[in-house]
Amino acid sequence: MFEQPLPTLPMWRVDHIEPSPEMLALRAKGPIHRVRFPSGHEGWWVTGYDEAQAVLSDAAFRPAGMPPETFTPDSVILGSPGWLVSHEGGKHAWLRMIVAPAFSNRRVKLLAQQVETIAAQLFETLAAQPQPADLRRHLSFPLPAMVISALMGVPFEEHAFFAGLSDEVMTHQHESGPRSASRVAWEELRTYICRKMRGKREEPGDNLLTDLLAAVDHGKATEEEAVGLAAGVLVAGHESTVAQIEFGLLAMFRHPQQRERLVRDPFLADKAVEEILRMYSPGAGWDGIMRYPRTDVTIAGMDIPAESKVLVGLPATSFDPRHFEDPEVFDIGRDPNPHLAFSYGPHNCIGAALARLELKVVFGSIFQRFPALRLAVAPEELKLRKEIITGGFEEFPVLW
Numbered sequence: 001m002f003e004q005p006l007p008t009l010p011m012w013r014v015d016h017i018e019p020s021p022e023m024l025a026l027r028a029k030g031p032i033h034r035v036r037f038p039s040g041h042e043g044w045w046v047t048g049y050d051e052a053q054a055v056l057s058d059a060a061f062r063p064a065g066m067p068p069e070t071f072t073p074d075s076v077i078l079g080s081p082g083w084l085v086s087h088e089g090g091k092h093a094w095l096r097m098i099v100a101p102a103f104s105n106r107r108v109k110l111l112a113q114q115v116e117t118i119a120a121q122l123f124e125t126l127a128a129q130p131q132p133a134d135l136r137r138h139l140s141f142p143l144p145a146m147v148i149s150a151l152m153g154v155p156f157e158e159h160a161f162f163a164g165l166s167d168e169v170m171t172h173q174h175e176s177g178p179r180s181a182s183r184v185a186w187e188e189l190r191t192y193i194c195r196k197m198r199g200k201r202e203e204p205g206d207n208l209l210t211d212l213l214a215a216v217d218h219g220k221a222t223e224e225e226a227v228g229l230a231a232g233v234l235v236a237g238h239e240s241t242v243a244q245i246e247f248g249l250l251a252m253f254r255h256p257q258q259r260e261r262l263v264r265d266p267f268l269a270d271k272a273v274e275e276i277l278r279m280y281s282p283g284a285g286w287d288g289i290m291r292y293p294r295t296d297v298t299i300a301g302m303d304i305p306a307e308s309k310v311l312v313g314l315p316a317t318s319f320d321p322r323h324f325e326d327p328e329v330f331d332i333g334r335d336p337n338p339h340l341a342f343s344y345g346p347h348n349c350i351g352a353a354l355a356r357l358e359l360k361v362v363f364g365s366i367f368q369r370f371p372a373l374r375l376a377v378a379p380e381e382l383k384l385r386k387e388i389i390t391g392g393f394e395e396f397p398v399l400w
């Protein structure tokens, strides 16, 4: 009998950010599907919400940075010592505990004021530019980088340097792309962090690099692990937030009624951010996070052999009608909104509270500061950054 070819990933979004119709159609057929990955390998794609949660909390699955030997992880940082997604079980919990204080409620509260100050400064810099101006250059790229400077305890002026390296690390990351430039950038980034961390001996403070140096001094982590932890936080925390600001703004431009709702009621900012995360999470040609079962497993009645590739389709889970009413509707007042944009289980995003804070500061005030904010080009002229997993745009020219 004639066999249907397997659905192939990636399934590109439409108009840069709208969910792919192929993804929606496949998701509607069931919670798990056999697919072909960009690498050419066959494997499984989990699109159901409950099934995704089950995989992400099951210790039978290794994380994205621990692929079986036959597979390459989809980025050079996955697999590096100290990068949290390259560890599992007790070792992962131990390393995560070392960075956890930097993300505690107390530290995030301390950062809140700084985030507001940084955003206000960047808004004014943007306002002072001749129009049209590139919002990426003046807001979406520097904001998360400056916040990470504060989190790590490095001078603001260095943000452009390390954010440039972080950007390079995340570029050409699709599993089939070339990687030499991102390897070089990863090494350079680690060297920079190592130097800054050692500098904390003379100039300690309430920041991540001081915590990490203490962990090394007390024998809780090797220097290599500490540097990997910091570099991982930096890379994970920068690119996804940049793309989320840009995708969120494009979403608001595409939905003028929702934008008006937000302008009329800025208290909706929290919920608007959640809805942006649910429906327009970062990603370009990115369909989820990889997991590898160490034993034979069964998901939703489908038998999956050990050591296969199982992609947990976080973006697809946002459209599961078992958890979201009218999931294809962008509703900034949606409540409840239990999306999985920050993942689930032991590797859930440790920076979620900080990311939410940054997004809330942007979306809660940008349309007040720039009431006529709009794209200076037709949306189809925006160039999606296809070579970077998180997406975002080459430039984001705006008028106001």
Ligand code: HEM
Binding pocket: 063, 064, 084, 085, 096, 148, 232, 233, 234, 236, 237, 238, 240, 241, 244, 281, 282, 289, 290, 314, 341, 342, 343, 346, 347, 348, 349, 350, 351, 352, 354, 355
């Ligand atoms: C909109 C912004 C963000 C999104 C959508 C996002 C999303 C995610 C997702 C889906 C994961 C799980 C990866 C996996 O299990 O394979 C993750 C992990 C992680 N994220 Fe985020 N993230 C964001 C912002 C941040 C920020 C601001 C930071 C830190 C400053 C951060 C640091 C991390 C770290 C360190 C991990 C690894 C956690 C672990 O393996 O234990 N992220 N993030």
